Amino acid sequence: KAGVTQTPRYLIKTRGQQVTLSCSPISGHRSVSWYQQTPGQGLQFLFEYFSETQRNKGNFPGRFSGRQFSNSRSEMNVSTLELGDSALYLCASTVRGTDGSYEQYFGPGTRLTVT
Amino acid sequence: DQQVKQNSPSLSVQEGRISILNCDYTNSMFDYFLWYKKYPAEGPTFLISISSIKDKNEDGRFTVFLNKSAKHLSLHIVPSQPGDSAVYFCAASAWGNQFYFGTGTSLTVIP
Numbered sequence: 001k002a003g004v005t006q007t008p009r010y011l012i013k014t015r016g017q018q019v020t021l022s023c024s025p026i027s028g029h030r031s032v033s034w035y036q037q038t039p040g041q042g043l044q045f046l047f048e049y050f051s052e053t054q055r056n057k058g059n060f061p062g063r064f065s066g067r068q069f070s071n072s073r074s075e076m077n078v079s080t081l082e083l084g085d086s087a088l089y090l091c092a093s094t095v096r097g098t099d100g101s102y103e104q105y106f107g108p109g110t111r112l113t114v115t
Numbered sequence: 116d117q118q119v120k121q122n123s124p125s126l127s128v129q130e131g132r133i134s135i136l137n138c139d140y141t142n143s144m145f146d147y148f149l150w151y152k153k154y155p156a157e158g159p160t161f162l163i164s165i166s167s168i169k170d171k172n173e174d175g176r177f178t179v180f181l182n183k184s185a186k187h188l189s190l191h192i193v194p195s196q197p198g199d200s201a202v203y204f205c206a207a208s209a210w211g212n213q214f215y216f217g218t219g220t221s222l223t224v225i226p
Contacts, residue, residue, distance in 0.1 A: 004158070033213075033214070035216070040218060041218060042117075042121075042204065042216045042217055042218035042219055043159070043204065043206075043216035044216075045213055045214065045215065045216075048212070048213060055212070056212050056213045058213070090158050090159070092158075092214075094211070096211060100166065101147075101164060101166065102147055102149070102164065102208065102211045103161065104149065104161060104206075104214065105161065106151075106158030106159045106160070107158050108156070108157055108158050109156075109157075109158050111156075
């Protein structure tokens with residue numbers, strides 16, 4: 001099985017621009033979550049999509065939005081970029097096992113730099 | 116408010132010895148806990164998990180211990196190997212709805 005893929009891997013944008021990041025989960029996984037990782041902050045949860053519906057949302061401003069398509073691929077959009085949005089954005093696909101366990105697999109991330 | 120905390124930003128251990136990474140949480144509703152390993156420029160890799168109905172789970176060199184009364188979990192790596200050098204994150208979830216991550220502990224295993 002192919003793993004979680006994210007595109008692009010690296011991106012440089014200027015303040016005020018917008019950006020769209022893409023994530024393809026593992027085949028058969030319907031849950032896709034997005035995280036922002038910055039130095040010293042760990043992974044901060046952005047939102048989670050399941051079957052094209054946003055199921056959970058973290059404490060990020062409305063400039064951060066996302067969507068999920070019928071094939072489970074997900075996109076994340078950040079509008080009006082700020083310098084503080086520079087971070088590694090990680091996508092994860094999650095599946096629940098029959099024993100109640102959770103398996104969450106991460107993509108390699110998109111490194112966004114805002115100048 | 117950080118619901119999952121890793122208070123040690125870094126840890127150094129001699130090869131062959133035990134590495135113990137600690138994690139504390141504040142939300143008593145968390146019922147599932149995971150540990151991840153992360154190398155630079157890569158996404159986190161799942162290592163081991165534990166449900167709140169257990170207090171220990173082993174997988175090879177990795178063992179996770181959960182102390183619910185103290186809201187504390189730890190990851191033991193025995194024996195530690197240089198290839199284990201990475202950043203380790205613990206994460207917690209209530210019913211799998213959202214995973215809360217700690218800030219990570221950077222482990223260095225000295226040959």
